[in-house]
Amino acid sequence: GQSLEQPSEVTAVEGAIVQINCTYQTSGFYGLSWYQQHDGGAPTFLSYNALDGLEETGRFSSFLSRSDSYGYLLLQELQMKDSASYCCAVRGNAGNMLTFGGGTRLMVKP
Amino acid sequence: NAGVTQTPKFRVLKTGQSMTLLCAQDMNHEYMYWYRQDPGMGLRLIHYSVGEGTTAKGEVPDGYNVSRLKKQNFLLGLESAAPSQTSVYFCASSSFGLMNTEAFFGQGTRLTVV
Numbered sequence: 001g002q003s004l005e006q007p008s009e010v011t012a013v014e015g016a017i018v019q020i021n022c023t024y025q026t027s028g029f030y031g032l033s034w035y036q037q038h039d040g041g042a043p044t045f046l047s048y049n050a051l052d053g054l055e056e057t058g059r060f061s062s063f064l065s066r067s068d069s070y071g072y073l074l075l076q077e078l079q080m081k082d083s084a085s086y087c088c089a090v091r092g093n094a095g096n097m098l099t100f101g102g103g104t105r106l107m108v109k110p
Numbered sequence: 111n112a113g114v115t116q117t118p119k120f121r122v123l124k125t126g127q128s129m130t131l132l133c134a135q136d137m138n139h140e141y142m143y144w145y146r147q148d149p150g151m152g153l154r155l156i157h158y159s160v161g162e163g164t165t166a167k168g169e170v171p172d173g174y175n176v177s178r179l180k181k182q183n184f185l186l187g188l189e190s191a192a193p194s195q196t197s198v199y200f201c202a203s204s205s206f207g208l209m210n211t212e213a214f215f216g217q218g219t220r221l222t223v224v
Binding site for chain 2 (some may be wrong): 002030031033035042043045050087089096097100101102103
């Protein structure tokens, strides 16, 4: 089967940097993704890592270490609008299944 | 572009009733997924499909059935609804390639079973 672990909640102040970790277990790993979900909304795609290393997209970066089955999402220059849940997701089972972690609720304070 | 459209957006069912949730995508995606999300929880995969005419079980398939008769549509059925199936249901689709893993989500169906 597949499973992902991430912290349930993180709090940070506006302008700061926050890192959200994700560890996973899966068979037939194809890649790790991150999604953002605001309250009452649908998940939206943020980033994807298939290979080890850091991927940067604006204020957001994502890192993957396949040997450690570990990844993280880094959010810089936090803004109030970044308050949301952030979910890691893994493609497993030869790339067919997309399984999500429980989500990390980020609260950005002034 | 419509993207991924879910019908209906809200529904209240009585225990034992049946219903079908429809997911339609206009992006010619091969992969489609049904998830449920309970309050304060993450997305849990119910069933998925890797192409027209194919379906497979996810993490929590019991009490649900699916069909993918047309590539653009993925139907989720509840044969005999139970209060435990009260949840928000999300459909997603993707054209997963070697380096592409973005999944597009519908806006969700809020289902209450009383």
